[in-house]
Amino acid sequence: MTAWDEHVTAALLGTERRVPPPLSLAAERSTPGAAGGPPPQDAEDGDAAGRLLDQAAVLTVRRRAGRVPAAGAPEPVALAPVEDAPAVPGPAATRLRRILVGEQIRVLPEWLDAAARHGLRVPAQSLPDLLERGRGDRSLRPLIVRAAGRRGVWLALQNTDWAYLVGAGDDPGGGPEVWETGTRNRRVAYLTRLRGTDPGRARELLRATWATEPAPDRAAFLATFAHGLSLDDEEFLESALEDRGKDVRQHASDLLARLPGSAYGERMAARARACLTPEKRRTRGRTRTWIRVEPPRAHDEDLARDGVPFHPSGSFAPRSGGEPVGTRAAWLREILARTPLSTWTELFATTPTEIVCLPVPEPDGRDVHIGWARAALAQHDAGWARALLKGGVLADEPEALADLVSVLPEAERDTAAADLLRWMKGRSDALRVLERVPGPWTGALASAVVATLDAAARPGLVKRITTREEHLVTQLCRLADLRLDPAVAPRLDHMDPTAAPAVTELIATLRFRAEMLKELAP
């Protein structure tokens, strides 16, 4: 027991019960490193408490002043691996810190994406804040994985809160054992990867355990067949049409509908051809081809097996007239949506653009066009998407049209979306279209958005801005702030900020993004 411990024990018990240990001051003096404070005077006789305190003071100062570096020091933390990527330049690092404390926090994904695209990484000191953000927001994680550099992984290995960074991004990695032992998400990721490289092996792997997997897992695994889908999968998918799980059946029929040349497609095409037939009609002395529409009269087991339920979704939705769509029209839509589009180019022996323009008696025409639009989306058919967008059909289905924009080649999207926007000028539907067009909005689309804002936020001198217009502007600004090309900002400068405060915010965000992207560009 050291002298100090003896003093502590005596103090704990109380000097009334325990006589304080003696402390030789002469020994004190000669102890090296004990350059203590003023030595205590001899305590008065009988003042044990005073003596204890005085001695403790000497010992305390001696202990503090005589401190030597911790013996048996632990090994320093292992060095982080050297980074390949350079850190972002100074101004970008400063901006990231501003973003991470909450300024324009919504641009964080864009910052991370831009940094990763330019091969830059997040500066080390911002990593803890960033990883903490990723902990709360799953959507950030894949971006963080790309931009955090090796230091990010090194750090995450030491903090279980950030474990998501280690092998839990888009591609968790791992060998075949993942399929045996992994969680559902990891197995799905493994299967997806395998479908990308060797679809056949992935199918055989799944077939081996198919019967024993629970239904939700079967559905999730089957969904991975969207990658590397080919006619080799047909037999497996056909058998899955009779699966016990409803979602499994749905996935199987959806996948088969996307598979060109399948027996499923043939069956659907046969049904579809029974519904739509070309018909020559003479009007005003000219012969034209009309489409005669005969929706299916009855629903049968085979139709249900091929993924068209008795009440397809949307069959109770009201039409423009107020009547519900009804099951027959809904069956027609579903059948058309699942029929290979090549059926029609063969049947009418012409291009999609002309087929879309063929006259159809209403109200069936709408069902036909909706069916085709769904088919174009599912089959990723740009030709049909273009034809439907240009054809001026589906005017009251803005969502369907907006979805078609995503099928177009990237170069055409902006123009197509801009046309759509101009076409439904000033209507609140415009927002529903724009919602479905991912950023960045450049070129024609950017101009169209600016024009829409202009029209709504700058009414004539006489007309005051209405609540509806203000609402539209506010919504549009919210939608545009992260998607609009930041280079557009100067074109909004002339707008009167008092008309709509949202415009000021939009400009501020666009500027912020413009500066941000400039800082990150090499």
Place this chain on the structure above:
Amino acid sequence: MLGLAPDAASAKAAGGVAEPAKWAGTGCDDEAVWGECRGSGKSAYRTCADLTEPAFRCSCPSRKFPCKHSLGLLLLWAEGAVDGGPRPGWAAEWMEERRARAEKAVERRAASAAKARDPKTVERRERRVDDGLAELDRWLHDQVAHGLAQAEKAPYKMWDDVARRLVDAQASALAGHVRGLAAIPRRPDWPGRLLEEYALLRLLVRAYRRRDELPEGLRDTVRSRVGFTVPQDEVLADGEKVRDRWCVIGQRDTAQELLTTRRVWLRGRRTGRPALVLSFAAPGTSLDASLVVGTEIEADLAFYPGSPPLRALVAGRDGPVAPGRPAGTSVRAFLDEHAAALAQDPWIDRWPATLESVRLARADGGDLFAVDDAGDALPLRPIDPWRLLALSGGGPVTMAGEWSPRGLRPLAAWHDDEGTVIV
């Protein structure tokens, strides 16, 4: 720059204001930046920042200080978006006012310093302190005589009562210290620590009793630890003046009751001397933000009397603020310096450390250490280590912190690529 912001919300708002489009008539010269910011209302706010301190003035009604306009203006200036030019009338006037006020303050201080204290008041106070300390001494005796074991279950009130009596006795510094002791029995390893504190209190009481025999510096230290304050003007007039290039190496705010105390640690580049600049803020007022961690200034510091002199005031600045990285020492050199300081003032409980090229190490229990090139280690106080760890990546950094008997509390770190980071 954003370290100047009073809170995170202001820092965020400042970023929003730092848009060239919102500003008109901006300009700057060596000492000041100014501009007019268009707010939400009709009139523009005139904002001006004195770069030498920095100090701010803005015509906006915000009660935050510095306001978002001032910070936004500084951000713009830092981005190089403000061009040089002549000062407009209002900005020149304000800078002039500031200078006049500073001069007047100097005069006023000189006047009050010249006025001698009333000897009767001084005598009365000394007597009260004597009585208060004698009572404290008796209380300390009782604690040790009856045993410290009862402290574990004792309510906070026990120490609070003693503190209150010390306040009545006008020994305020001691009162604050005693009040802080109430937390010790709630921590592990408390008996030893409580005994240390009681022993040092007793040492202080005895030293004060013998104050007339003590050398001058030590006497001043004892007096200040008891609670005798030295007015600022006296320090500025008579205190030891040290001219140096002072690195601001760390800052820490602590709140006790309603008062927030900001400790800013400085280290002289040429003299190697440490200095501590304290500022206090009651609720609703802002702390002194003129010293920014990671910068250095050429300045005269006036030290409060004491041995060793540590607490100081900035008496005069020369030239603008520049980013600076302090020179550090090894762990062993730091401990030697600390021991030498303790030899002069045994009550020192915080001392600034700047350690060069230290790496972080983790013991088996998870405790962190800073290890220097020689393999000497200092324990770190339990802190959120992630920023420090991320910054260093296990490699060496220069680290500044506050050393206390319980370990080193890191305050700032410098890294070759990343610059200054406040931990």
